[in-house]
Amino acid sequence: MAIATMNNETDTISFDQMKTQVNRALEELSIKSNTIVSEPYIGFEKGFTKISVSIPELSHALIIQCLGIIKDHLEHIRIHAFSDGYYAVQALNKNLFKTENIFDNLKIEFSGLTTNFKIECTKKGNLSQEEINCFIALVNKAYSQAKENPVIRLIKYGASVYTDAGGLDWNYIAGYEEVKRTIRESIILPLKNPKVYDSIAEITRKTFETNRPKAILFEGPPGVGKTTVARIIAKEVQVPLVYVPVESIMSKWYGQSSQNLAAIFDACDDLGGSILFIDEIDSLAGSRDQNMYEATRRILSVLLRRLDGIGSITNTIVIGATNRKQDLDHALISRFDQTIHFPLPGEQERASIFGNYAKHLTPEELNKLAAASHSLSGRTIKDLCEQTERRWARKLIIKDLPPSPPPFEYYYHTVKSFIAAQA
Numbered sequence: 001m002a003i004a005t006m007n008n009e010t011d012t013i014s015f016d017q018m019k020t021q022v023n024r025a026l027e028e029l030s031i032k033s034n035t036i037v038s039e040p041y042i043g044f045e046k047g048f049t050k051i052s053v054s055i056p057e058l059s060h061a062l063i064i065q066c067l068g069i070i071k072d073h074l075e076h077i078r079i080h081a082f083s084d085g086y087y088a089v090q091a092l093n094k095n096l097f098k099t100e101n102i103f104d105n106l107k108i109e110f111s112g113l114t115t116n117f118k119i120e121c122t123k124k125g126n127l128s129q130e131e132i133n134c135f136i137a138l139v140n141k142a143y144s145q146a147k148e149n150p151v152i153r154l155i156k157y158g159a160s161v162y163t164d165a166g167g168l169d170w171n172y173i174a175g176y177e178e179v180k181r182t183i184r185e186s187i188i189l190p191l192k193n194p195k196v197y198d199s200i201a202e203i204t205r206k207t208f209e210t211n212r213p214k215a216i217l218f219e220g221p222p223g224v225g226k227t228t229v230a231r232i233i234a235k236e237v238q239v240p241l242v243y244v245p246v247e248s249i250m251s252k253w254y255g256q257s258s259q260n261l262a263a264i265f266d267a268c269d270d271l272g273g274s275i276l277f278i279d280e281i282d283s284l285a286g287s288r289d290q291n292m293y294e295a296t297r298r299i300l301s302v303l304l305r306r307l308d309g310i311g312s313i314t315n316t317i318v319i320g321a322t323n324r325k326q327d328l329d330h331a332l333i334s335r336f337d338q339t340i341h342f343p344l345p346g347e348q349e350r351a352s353i354f355g356n357y358a359k360h361l362t363p364e365e366l367n368k369l370a371a372a373s374h375s376l377s378g379r380t381i382k383d384l385c386e387q388t389e390r391r392w393a394r395k396l397i398i399k400d401l402p403p404s405p406p407p408f409e410y411y412y413h414t415v416k417s418f419i420a421a422q423a
Contacts, residue, residue, distance in 0.1 A: 012126035015044055022051060025136045033143050051121040051135060055142035057263060058110055058117040061156065063087050066110065066138050073134035074106070084259075085113035106131050108138065113259070117142075150270035151240075157264050158248025162241040168232055173225055174356065174378070175349030179342060183233065186213055186338050191237040191317065213337040215307050215318040217281075219325045220342030223379030226321045229342075230277045233319075240274045242267075246283045249299070258298035265306050268316040281320035282327045300329055307335040345378055347371060353378050357385035358411060365408040372415050380418075388414045 013021070019042045030037040038054035063082075067089065070077060074091050081088035087110045093102060104124035111118055119142065121127075121135045151161050170180060190197050190212040201211045218226040227243065234241035242264070249260045261284075268274045278284070284299050307318060320336065322328060333339075345353060351370035354361070361369075373381060391414070392406035 011128040011130075013129055013132060015049065015126055018042075018049070018127055018132055021132055022136065026053065026139065029140055029143055037139075037143060048122050048124050049127055053119055053139055055112075055117045055119055055139065057142075057266075058112050059259065059263065062142060063110060065141055069137050069141060070108070070134060073130050073137065086111050108135065150267040153267040153270075154242055154264060157260055157267070158245070159264055160243040162231055162234060162243065164235055166231070168228060168235070170232060172356065173229060173232070174352030175345055176225070176342070179229075179340060182338075182340055183229065186340070187216060187233055187317070188236055191239070213317060215320065215336045217325070217333070217336040217339040218319055218321045218342060219323070219339055221323050221344055221377060223377030224342040224344060225378050226342055227277065227279065230275060230319050230321075234275045237275075240271055242271075242274050242276045244276065244278045246280045249284060258302045261299055261302045262306070265302075265316070271316075274316050275319060276316050277319045277321065279321045281332075282322040282324045300332060303332055304335060307332075344375060347374075350376065350381060353381045354385070354411070357382055358388075358405070360405040361408055361411070365411075368408075369411055369415055372412065372419065374419075376415075376418075384414050384418055385411065 022040060022042060026037050026040060040051055040053040042051050044050070070089060076092035076094065077089050078092060079088070080090040089108070090102070091105055093099065093105070101124075106121065106123040106127065109120040109122075111120070119135070119138055121131075123131065127135075154161055173180065194212060197212045198208075198210060202208050218229070220226060230243075231241055244264060249264070250257050265276070268276045284296070284303070325333070325339070347367075347370045350373050351363075351366040354366045354369045354373075358366070358369075373384075376384075388406050388411050392410055395401070396403065
C-alpha cells in the first residue's frame with residue numbers, strides 16, 4: 001500500500017535522527033510484544049529515504065485499520081492500488097489541484113501474498129516527524145494484530161471454537177462401535193498419552209519424528225455424525241475444537257482464500273493445542289486431475305505444506321470431513337494418517353437413534369421405525385422426529401390440550417411420508 005504527503009522540507013527530520021527514532025521504537029515494540037521484530041532496512045538511495053520492515057501477516061482487516069492510522073497522521077490521501085498482495089495509497093499535495101512531483105512524496109507499501117509480508121516507506125529527501133510517527137504506528141498495529149487472542153482471530157475468519165461438547169458424549173452416538181474403537185486407538189490415546197508414543201519413536205527411529213497422528217480423514221455420507229464425533233473427541237481430550245466451514249475460507253478476492261486458511265492454521269497453533277475440523281474439505285482441495293482454478297491450487301498448496309513438510313503444524317491435529325473422498329487430490333489423501341469411514345446407520349443403530357429423540361416409545365415401536373427408515377442418516381432421523389413434535393404441538397394448541405409426547409403413529413406417518421417423497 002502506498003501513501004504520499006506533501007514534500008515539505010521545512011518540517012523534516014535529519015536522516016540520522018529518523019534512523020535512531022525508528023530503531024528505538026522497534027526495539028521497544030519487541031520488548032512490549034514479547035516477540036522478535038525483524039530488523040528494519042533504513043537507507044538513502046538516489047535521493048530517496050527508504051525504510052522497510054517485515055510484519056507477521058497481512059489481511060484485509062489489517063489494511064483497513066492501517067488506512068485509519070494513515071488518515072490520522074497524513075492529509076489528502078488517495079488509494080492508488082488495492083489488490084491481494086499489494087496495497088497502495090497515494091497522498092496528494094497540500095494543494096489538491098497541483099500534481100507536480102507528487103511521487104516525490106511519502107510512499108508506504110504493504111506487500112506479501114502468503115509469506116514475506118512487509119511495510120516499505122519511501123520519500124524523496126527526509127521524512128517529517130508526522131510521517132515517522134505514522135510509519136511507527138503502522139508497524140505497531142501490524143504486530144499487535146498478530147498477537148491478538150487466537151480465539152478472536154479464528155472467529156474473525158468465520159471459524160467456530162468449541163471448548164465443550166454441549167452435554168454430548170459417546171452414548172449420544174448410537175452404534176458405530178467399530179468407528180468408536182478406531183477413533184479411541186488412532187486419535188484419543190495419542191492425544192492423551194503423547195509421551196508414550198514419543199518414547200517409542202525415540203527408541204525405534206534413527207532420527208526422531210513423532211508417530212502421533214497429525215491428520216485424520218472422516219469419510220461418509222452427510223448426517224452420519226462426523227462433526228458430532230469431532231466435538232466429543234475434543235471434550236474427551238480437553239482441547240478446543242475449531243470448526244471451519246468452507247464458506248469461512250473461500251473469498252472472492254484472488255489469493256485471499258489461501259491466506260485465510262493459513263491464518264486459521266496459525267491461530268490454531270497459537271491456542272497451544274487444538275483439533276482443527278475442516279468440513280467439506282473436498283470443496284477446498286479437489287483433485288488436480290480435474291480442471292482446477294488457481295485459487296484452489298493455492299488452497300491445496302497450503303494444506304499440503306501444513307500437513308507435511310515445510311511449515312507443518314506442531315500441536316494441532318487436523319480432521320477433514322468429506323462425503324466425496326474420490327474427488328480429493330491424491331497427494332492430499334496421502335497426507336492423512338488414517339481414513340475413518342462413517343457408514344449409514346444399520347437397523348439397530350437407527351432404533352437407538354430414534355430412542356434418543358423419542359424415549360417414550362417402546363422397544364417394539366422403535367424397531368418398527370428403524371425397519372421403516374432404511375438408508376436414512378442420523379441427522380435425517382433427528383429432523384423427522386422434530387417434524388413429528390411440531391405436528392403434534394399444533395394439534396395440542398388447536399385442541400387446547402395439555403403437553404404430552406407424540407404417539408407412535410405420528411412418528412410412523414412422518415417417516416413413511418418422507419420415504420415416499422424420496423422415492
